[in-house]
Amino acid sequence: MRGYRNLAAFVILAVVCTVSPSAGQEQVFRINNTAEPESLDPALVTGVPEHRIISNLFEGLTTSDPKDLSPRPGMAASWTVSRDGVVYTFKLRAARWTDGKPVTAHDFVYAWERVLNPKTGAKYAQQLFYLKNGEDYNKGRITDFSQVGVKALDDRSLQVTLRCPTAYFLDLTSFYTLYPVPRWAIEAHGKDWVKPGRIVSNGPFRLVSWVPQKDLILEKNPLHWDATTIKVQKVIFLPTDDLNTAYKQFLAGESDWVPTVPPAQLDAARNRPEFYVMPYLGTYYFRFNLTKPPITDVRVRKALSMSVDRESLTKYVTKAGEIPSSTFVPAGMRGYEGVKGLPFDVAGAKKLLAEAGFPDGRGFPKVEVLYSTSELHRVVTQAVQQMWKEQLGIQVDLTNVEWKVYLSRQGSLDYQISRAGWIGDYVDPNTFLDMWITGGGNNQTAWSNKRYDDLIAQAACKIVNAKDRMRTLQEAEKILVADEVPIMPLYTYVNKGMLSRRVKGWWPNILDQHPLKFIGLER
Amino acid sequence: MLGYIFRRLAEFLPVLFVIVSLSFFLMRLAPGGPFDQERALPEQVRANIEARYHLNEPLWRQYLQYLGEVARGDLGPSFRYPDRSVNELLGLGFPVSLTLGLCALAVALSLGGMAGVLAGLRRNSPFDYFTMSFALFGISVPNFVLGPILMLLFALWLRWLPVAGWGTWRHLVLPSVTLGMFYAAYVARLTRAGMLEVIHQDFIRTARAKGLREAAVVFRHALPGAVLPVVTYLGPASAAVLTGSVVVETIFSIPGVGRYFVSGALNRDYTMVLGTVVFYSVLLLAFNLVVDILYAYLDPRVQVR
Numbered sequence: 139m140r141g142y143r144n145l146a147a148f149v150i151l152a153v154v155c156t157v158s159p160s161a162g163q164e165q166v167f168r169i170n171n172t173a174e175p176e177s178l179d180p181a182l183v184t185g186v187p188e189h190r191i192i193s194n195l196f197e198g199l200t201t202s203d204p205k206d207l208s209p210r211p212g213m214a215a216s217w218t219v220s221r222d223g224v225v226y227t228f229k230l231r232a233a234r235w236t237d238g239k240p241v242t243a244h245d246f247v248y249a250w251e252r253v254l255n256p257k258t259g260a261k262y263a264q265q266l267f268y269l270k271n272g273e274d275y276n277k278g279r280i281t282d283f284s285q286v287g288v289k290a291l292d293d294r295s296l297q298v299t300l301r302c303p304t305a306y307f308l309d310l311t312s313f314y315t316l317y318p319v320p321r322w323a324i325e326a327h328g329k330d331w332v333k334p335g336r337i338v339s340n341g342p343f344r345l346v347s348w349v350p351q352k353d354l355i356l357e358k359n360p361l362h363w364d365a366t367t368i369k370v371q372k373v374i375f376l377p378t379d380d381l382n383t384a385y386k387q388f389l390a391g392e393s394d395w396v397p398t399v400p401p402a403q404l405d406a407a408r409n410r411p412e413f414y415v416m417p418y419l420g421t422y423y424f425r426f427n428l429t430k431p432p433i434t435d436v437r438v439r440k441a442l443s444m445s446v447d448r449e450s451l452t453k454y455v456t457k458a459g460e461i462p463s464s465t466f467v468p469a470g471m472r473g474y475e476g477v478k479g480l481p482f483d484v485a486g487a488k489k490l491l492a493e494a495g496f497p498d499g500r501g502f503p504k505v506e507v508l509y510s511t512s513e514l515h516r517v518v519t520q521a522v523q524q525m526w527k528e529q530l531g532i533q534v535d536l537t538n539v540e541w542k543v544y545l546s547r548q549g550s551l552d553y554q555i556s557r558a559g560w561i562g563d564y565v566d567p568n569t570f571l572d573m574w575i576t577g578g579g580n581n582q583t584a585w586s587n588k589r590y591d592d593l594i595a596q597a598a599c600k601i602v603n604a605k606d607r608m609r610t611l612q613e614a615e616k617i618l619v620a621d622e623v624p625i626m627p628l629y630t631y632v633n634k635g636m637l638s639r640r641v642k643g644w645w646p647n648i649l650d651q652h653p654l655k656f657i658g659l660e661r
Numbered sequence: 662m663l664g665y666i667f668r669r670l671a672e673f674l675p676v677l678f679v680i681v682s683l684s685f686f687l688m689r690l691a692p693g694g695p696f697d698q699e700r701a702l703p704e705q706v707r708a709n710i711e712a713r714y715h716l717n718e719p720l721w722r723q724y725l726q727y728l729g730e731v732a733r734g735d736l737g738p739s740f741r742y743p744d745r746s747v748n749e750l751l752g753l754g755f756p757v758s759l760t761l762g763l764c765a766l767a768v769a770l771s772l773g774g775m776a777g778v779l780a781g782l783r784r785n786s787p788f789d790y791f792t793m794s795f796a797l798f799g800i801s802v803p804n805f806v807l808g809p810i811l812m813l814l815f816a817l818w819l820r821w822l823p824v825a826g827w828g829t830w831r832h833l834v835l836p837s838v839t840l841g842m843f844y845a846a847y848v849a850r851l852t853r854a855g856m857l858e859v860i861h862q863d864f865i866r867t868a869r870a871k872g873l874r875e876a877a878v879v880f881r882h883a884l885p886g887a888v889l890p891v892v893t894y895l896g897p898a899s900a901a902v903l904t905g906s907v908v909v910e911t912i913f914s915i916p917g918v919g920r921y922f923v924s925g926a927l928n929r930d931y932t933m934v935l936g937t938v939v940f941y942s943v944l945l946l947a948f949n950l951v952v953d954i955l956y957a958y959l960d961p962r963v964q965v966r
Contacts (some may be wrong), residue, residue: 261706350742378826540927541693
């Protein structure tokens with residue numbers, strides 16, 4: 139009897155000892171993703187929380203360098219570019235989908251057709267408008283996809299023909315809209331193809347489980363071509379959208395990374411070693427509606443912009459280390475020198491305002507500043523309101539509305555001045571500048587300038603030389619921020635978050651992208 | 662009795678019809694649409710998406726189409742979560758909200774009931790004053806204040822419980838208390854009042870005169886009479902707990918129906934909002950019916966006709 143008991147004790151002990159160390163060794167990285175992913179289908183998503191998951195689940199022709207975001211080989215082992223910068227030929231490596239099938243050039247052709255097909259309703263279809271005839275296919279002007287600039291020469295060669303030379307095309311191929319997708323899985327399961335057990339993917343991680351609003355779990359994909367680089371076995375994404383709760387979860391050790399700190403916690407967070415701040419590829423600015431007097435007068439717009447003390451604004455109001463800026467393209471773009479924006483010059487501003495017919499702000503009509511409900515926007519607009527009152531003697535009203543109301547009013551030019559923000563899609567000044575062309579969907583100021591439109595068009599298509607192209611974009615930005623001033627940039631965004639000190643292989647960069655395959659955890 | 666139930670069920674239909682119609686048009690009156698975003702969509706892309714969801718058709722046709730779908734029990738696709746249908750999301754969220762609701766009710770009944778009984782027995786004692794002030798506090802403090810305070814105390818300082826999330830019983834404690842506190846306070850006041858009324862009645866004096874132990878007097882004789890007002894309150898409370906967990910679910914990051922209701926409204930996810938409204942309406946109507954039937958059983962003075 140005693141013998142049995144000893145045996146049982148031994149067995150239990152043995153089980154405990156073999157199970158627990160392996161459980162302890164498994165590297166699990168927990169991310170507070172701040173939102174439930176809207177979808178895992180690369181063709182349907184547009185958001186950052188989705189990017190954090192999908193960029194690890196799938197892999198495009200290129201991937202981004204974890205430090206400086208420059209393109210590195212991904213599914214494409216190598217590529218050649220024609221002399222005129224229009225034809226790219228990618229050589230694919232021997233890579234496999236999670237179901238063992240090889241990744242072929244046909245998978246890319248299928249995926250890109252799917253994005254451009256109007257029936258798919260892809261929100262980011264314009265990421266493929268760079269292809270020859272891509273836009274026409276999406277608009278239904280042509281229906282024969284073989285006329286669009288993408289072709290599988292054989293299973294491992296993909297030829298891409300662009301509309302015109304695009305300096306940042308290799309950045310775009312690492313973006314999720316351009317990822318390959320498995321035709322057989324989509325045709326077998328319809329919209330359910332992205333669910334656990336059905337999804338077939340080609341990235342460094344694969345989907346284990348996904349319970350909406352609870353968590354989403356990825357694990358290392360042993361079939362990935364670069365599997366030896368991958369250090370973490372498992373990644374858990376928490377969708378906590380209440381930022382205060384997310385911050386507390388981090389403090390309690392329930393997550394290893396939270397990419398945002400709520401404004402109210404900033405002062406407390408700053409004193410902790412896990413806190414980080416880094417510049418982000420985004421600009422915080424005000425729009426001027428050029429159909430509403432007196433804002434129609436460029437002197438008024440300049441006076442308004444020149445009387446805002448951006449240094450004080452970032453130092454005392456936003457307080458997270460934002461970079462004051464009166465230009466629209468953030469610093470840190472490869473090869474772009476930037477321009478001089480309007481200076482902070484109260485005397486000059488007063489003079490301009492007087493020339494416009496409002497000496498010391500006398501006779502200046504009531505103007506309204508529109509912003510969407512948010513603590514940050516409220517304090518920033520209040521500070522600017524105060525500065526205008528003190529420096530120029532003019533009174534503006536602040537109106538806050540709910541997010542969708544704000545978007546709708548701004549879109550229909552039903553405002554005078556509005557608070558806005560813009561985050562770039564790729565690391566090139568064009569993502570900040572081409573939106574201001576006449577009639578552009580994101581212009582929303584009614585501003586129109588022939589010379590500006592010409593410069594943007596030239597930079598987009600006519601100029602192959604990189605330096606000349608940057609100079610052209612610089613000239614355009616000068617018109618935007620120093621001459622015509624349909625907008626008033628205030629500062630460059632920063633990302634502020636908390637990262638566990640156990641985490642290695644995570645580098646700050648201006649898109650806040652941190653490929654999971656490089657991440658490791660110290661014990 | 663069966664006839665009564667059928668008649669009530671038949672009444673549901675016009676009520677639901679009015680609710681669905683009102684919500685449908687109110688939702689469309691709100692400025693902005695499901696596909697408005699900071700980065701404006703190219704016109705053609707927007708048109709493609711709207712065509713995919715039939716949003717380009719005349720409103721009356723969309724309305725008729727939606728009515729038809731709802732009648733078949735299909736609440737449509739979610740605009741925000743294109744991989745999922747509204748039915749699927751509600752199906753995933755409801756068991757969670759139900760679990761949370763039942764636990765909150767349990768908290769309300771046990772905590773409130775106990776406090777009420779004791780306060781009633783020791784009327785005007787310090788304990789009574791303390792409990793009733795606490796109950797007042799429970800009723801007045803909104804759960805978006807109580808939740809973070811509990812979180813700070815029990816999750817961050819004492820480290821007894823997780824901050825947020827879902828999955829184990831430990832995740833349930835703080836949200837259940839947060840959600841149940843308001844109702845616990847109500848239950849405590851109702852029980853106390855009931856207790857005071859019952860404890861002075863003749864049959865209690867008789868029980869005491871028989872020499873029963875105080876515990877037996879209170880629990881076997883007084884309590885059943887004292888909790889009657891609580892029972893009547895349970896119906897509306899259950900419905901309110903189930904449909905009122907919106908804030909608590911957001912604060913504690915719980916994957917329930919309430920999360921979809923909020924995000925649906927903010928994102929103009931028309932089908933999601935309408936789906937949740939329909940779902941909540943059915944739930945409330947059903948609860949009302951159940952409560953009415955229960956009354957008939959509990960109180961012989963009420964007759965269903």
